[in-house]
Amino acid sequence: MRIGILGTGGMATTLGGAWVRAGHDVLVGGRDHAAAKATAERIGAAGHGTLADAAAYGEVVLAAVPAEVAPELVKGFADVLDGRTVIDCTNPIVPTDDGLTLSTGGTTSIARRMADAAPNAHVVKAFNLCHDSIWTLPRPAFEGAPLAVPFCGDDPGALDRTAALITSMGCTPIPCGGLARAVYVEATAALAIGAWLAGAEPRFAFPVPMAA
Template sequence: MRIGILGTGTMATTLGGAWVRAGHDVLVGGRNRAAAAATAARIGAARHGSLADGATHGDIVLAAVPADVAPELVKGLADILTGRTVIDCTNPIVPTDDGLVLSTGGVTSIAQRMANAAPGAHVAKAFNLCHESIWTLPLPVFEGAPLAVPFCGDDPRSLDQVAALITSMGCTPVPCGGLSRAVYVEATAAFAIGVWWSGAEARFAFPTPAQAPQNP
């Protein structure tokens, strides 16, 4: 699969590295070509270039930039991104005295804002729930089960692409519905990260159905 990455930071490096290990054709695109070249070298990608190069290269394009930058970034590349699958991995969370909150107010999502900014692109939300270090693992399996990766979007073909990409990483795709559900995926990240920061385990709030008592 051809994947273009927009950005040169931590998520670009860790997710891009996971995709290179999975055998995908990855191009790192950045505003700074030297930074793009350095990121590409770190992950073993054969190619790097400008943001436009990243958008042009990918059947799938990852927006790996800060949440508040992502909508404007894809707006500037809207013509190139038309018809392509664009993955939003951002978390629009900010710390407050009451804990982490969504900078969007929880009434929309960054993924939806990206879709509005580049209406010809097929935006999907994915890869935002885990710390970036998870994507450096050769195979993300925990307690004998592959990592589950929630994702959502509106275009069936793009959702199939994202599911195949997740599977290629040794993970389990978890479809969560249309792009309107992205706001809940982002809120889940704010909740889970806040729990982790408090020193607790968010997973213990969600017992599996097999472990729950059965109704008489």
Template sequence: MKIGILGTGNMATTLGGAWTRAGHDVLVGGRSTGTLRTAARHGELVLFAVPAPAAPKLAADLADVLAGRIVLDCTNPVEPGPDGPMLTVPPGSSVAAQIATAAPGAAVVKAFNVCHASIWTLDPPAFEGLPLTVPFCASTPAAAERVAALIASMGCTPAPCGGLARAPYLEATAALAIGVWFAGGAARGIFPEPAQVQALS
């Protein structure tokens, strides 16, 4: 797949490296408008790896280029609060939905936002013998199918979570996980394996 990455931070670097290892054609653009447009034009999939508050405006600025492409939103709209990381978007909203509004011709997928950037340096990402599961939600079935194939190509397990209306739940899950990590806990320990849940039901 041809993938354009908007941003030059840790998520841009580590996901770009993971996709390159998986054999995809990756182009990174950051800082200047020209390089961002070049990267967006390059990709059939375009990753937004920018600060969450900047994502909707960037989508509006590049709406003409993003039309007909799949936009991957890995942002997390969180900021420190007295009780831990807090969401900065209104209840029921999401950065992914804001991107979709700003660039109506694009198919938007919320994905790759739950894990720390360092996880994507693992080849493949796996824990206790199990591949990492990557939850995502997409605005169209075609985008969901394409992103599922991308996730599988990285050695991970795709976990579709429904349409883009469910993006607020993924963003809230990330805020919860970040809070658990910063408190010294293990977020993955919150969720037992499906077989264990079935055994108890």
């Protein structure tokens, strides 16, 4: 699969590296040429370039930028992103006196705002629940089971491509419905990260019923 990555930070580096290991053709794009070049060389990507180069490169485009700038960024490339699968891995999380909360207010999602900004792109929410370090593992598995990756979106083709991408990494896709459910996926990240920061293990709160 040809994948363009918007961004050069932690998620761009680790997810991009996982996709290169899985045999995908990745191009890293950034505002800073030197950072894009360094990230591409670090992960063994096919190439590097500008954000515009990455937006136009592949059938799949990853937005690996801060959540607050992601909608405006894709808006600037809306024409280029027509018909492409755009994966949103961001988390609009901010600290408060009561812990972590969503900067969106929990009534919408960054993924929805991206879809509104680039209405002919096919936005999928995915890869936002794990710390970027998890994606450095060759085939992430825990307690003998492959890592499960929730994702949601409205376009069947984009969902199929995302599921195939997840499977190629040795992980298990978990379809979570339409893009309207992205707000719940983002809220789950706020809950889980808050629990981790408090020293708890949120996975223990979700046992399967057959364990009873």
